[in-house]
Amino acid sequence: MTAVKSEFPVVGVIGAGQLARMMIAPATALGIKLLPFASSASDSAAQITPCIIGDYTDLDAVKKFAELCDVVTFEHELIPLSVIKALESAGVTVRPSSDSFIYSQDKEAMRKKLAHFNSPRSQVVSTSSEVSEYPVIAKAISGGYDGRGVWKVSSPDELQALLRNNPKLLIEELIDFDYEIAVMVARSPHAQATSWSPTQTIQSDGICTMTITPVPEMRNDLREKAQKIALEIAAEVKLVGVMAVEMFVKGDELFINELAMRPHNSGHWTIEGSRTSQFEQHLRAILDLPLGDPAMTQDFAVMGNILGKNKTDMYRPYLHLMARNPSLKFHMYAKEVRPGRKIGHVNIIGKDLVELRTEIEHAVDYMSGEIDE
C-alpha cells in the first residue's frame, strides 16, 4: 500500500498506442504526468505527449524508464512477465502486479484460476489426439487479440496443422451463445471496486465493430449477476486498475470468455457515456485514489469502431458526418490507415437506441468508405 503522496505522481505506461493516447486527457485533468514507453516517436500517444522510446522486452531500458515513474502500468499484454517481475524485484510499483497480470497474459493460468466460475469446458493440448469432439475453439495461450490467436477448428487435421506453429493450445468448448458481453470493472489497492453497466459487443470476423450499453436484451437481474461475477473475479485475481471481463450469454447462463487487464475497446463508450471514463478510473485505481462515479450519463451509449478500408483521408468524411449529426463524438488515433486496422471510434449517447445504432452504423460505414452518402 502506498502512503498518500505529497506531490502529483508520474504514471508510466508500457505502450503508446490509442489506449495510452486516451489516458492523456484524464491525466491532464487530474494534474498527473503520464509518461508512455513507446516503440517509436510515431506511436499514437507519442504524437501528443513526451515519451520514452525503447523496447519493452529490454529489461535495462524498461528499468531506466521505471526510475522516472511513481507507478508503472500497461496498455497491452505483450511485455514479458519476466520483465514485470524483475521491475517488482527492483522495487518498482507495478499495477496491476505480475501476480495479477499473468491472468491477462496467460489463458491457461486464467482458466485454472477461474475454474470455479461458469466457463466453457477447456483443456490444454499438444496433440490432436487429445480432442475427441469437434468443432472446438482453439486459442493461443498468450498474445492473441482482435480475433488473432483464436480459431474455430472442425477436424483433427486442422488442429494438427495449428499445433505445428503452436506447440500448446487451449481447446475450449464451442458455446452456441445468444450474444457476447463485456463487463468493465475497476479495483484499487484499497480493494475499492466499481463496475460499469454491461456492454454488448458486436463482432465481425473476430473484431469488435460496435458496442451497446447497457445490453438491450439483458434483464436487470442478469446484468447485476454479470457485474457481480466481474467484481468477484477482480477480487480473485487481485486486480489493480481496470479490467474487461468478456462473457458469452446463453439464456440466463453466463460463461467467462476472456480477461483483459487494462482499458479495453468495450469500455470506450465510457468517455462520453459515463461520469467516469475507464481511462480516468484506471489512473485513479493504480494511484489508489478514490474511484469515480461509474453511472451512465444517458440511457444508452453506442460505440462504433472505425476500421480502415479504402479511404486514406479521414478528415473529409468526418466533416460530413459532423454536419449530419452534431452529437457524434469522434476519437481518432492518428494511425496510418490500413485495411481492417482500428483507426478511431465514434461515440453517441441518447435515449432512442434505434436511432443511435443507425447513426453509428452510418458513421463507421461512411468513414470506412462502405457507403458514399
Place this chain on the structure above:
Amino acid sequence: MTAVKSEFPVVGVIGAGQLARMMIAPATALGIKLLPFASSASDSAAQITPCIIGDYTDLDAVKKFAELCDVVTFEHELIPLSVIKALESAGVTVRPSSDSFIYSQDKEAMRKKLAHFNSPRSQVVSTSSEVSEYPVIAKAISGGYDGRGVWKVSSPDELQALLRNNPKLLIEELIDFDYEIAVMVARSPHAQATSWSPTQTIQSDGICTMTITPVPEMRNDLREKAQKIALEIAAEVKLVGVMAVEMFVKGDELFINELAMRPHNSGHWTIEGSRTSQFEQHLRAILDLPLGDPAMTQDFAVMGNILGKNKTDMYRPYLHLMARNPSLKFHMYAKEVRPGRKIGHVNIIGKDLVELRTEIEHAVDYMSGEIDE
C-alpha cells in the same frame, strides 16, 4: 473560406496556459495536432504537449511558428494587434481575425462597435474634469483581466491618480446589478453559430469564484434574450471561435459588460456539463468544422475555481475530496501555488442545485485551505 482540407490540420495557439492545456483533450480526440506557442517549457500546456517556445511580441518568432500551423488562434489577448495583422499580411489564417479580435483587446473599440446594444453609459477620458458624477467604474482600455485594470472610482482625486499611470481610461456608469452572467457563443467562418445556456458568474474581489448553469433566477424568456444578444454580437464582430459575452442583469434589463474572444473561465463547466465543451467547439469553429451539440448533459452544472492560498500540496486535499464525493471532476493546471492564483477548477453536474453548490463550495474551500474538514 477554407477549402475542405485533405489532412488533419495543425492548430497553433498563442499561449500555453490552462486554456491551451484544456484544448489538448478535444484536439487529441479529433485527431488534430495542437501546437502551443509558449513563453516557457514550464507553462501549463507545455508540460503535456510539445510546444514552440518564444516571445509573442517578437514578430519573426511568431511568423516562424505560424509556418508550422494551418490556423493560428489565441488563449489570451496579450499579443499585439500589429503582430496579428502582420501574420495576416503574410498569408497566415488567424482566427479570430484582427478585425474581430480588436473588440476583445480594446474596450474603447468594443464600446463603439456595440453602441446599439444596451450597455452602461461610457466615455473615454484623459482628465478627471471630464467626469462629473461619482462613483464610476474606470477600466484600462486593454490588458485587464481577473479584476486587474478595473477600478471603482469615488472621487476626481482617485481618478486623477489612476490617470497618472493610464493616460486614457474608459469610464463606465456603475450599474447596481442584481447578478452577473456570461453567455458563451461559438461561430464558424461559414457563420454557423451556437450558444450555451447562460451562466451565472459569482465574483469575489473581481475574481470569478463559482459559476452556475443555467442561471437559476433567470426566466426562460430572459435567458433566450441573453443568448440572442450574444449571437447578434458574434455576428456583428464576425467572431470565429468561441467568445464570452459578460452581462449585468438588473430586473429584465441586460447590460453588455465585456467580451473575451477565446475559451473563458465562465465556460469551464462545459467540459462535463455540455455535450460539446467550449474547447472542442473552439477547435471546430476555427477549423470551419460543423459545430457540436451545445446541449447540457444534466439539469445543472456548477464550477468552482480553485484559488491558491496557504496549502502548497494539492494532491492530499483532492484525494480527500474524491473520497467524499465520487462525482467531483477536477481540472488541475499544474501551476505553482501562489495566493489568489487560479490553479485549477472543479466541476459537478446533477439535479439538486443546493447540494451541488454545497459540494463545490466545500471543495474549493478545502483545496485552498479555508477549512480543514
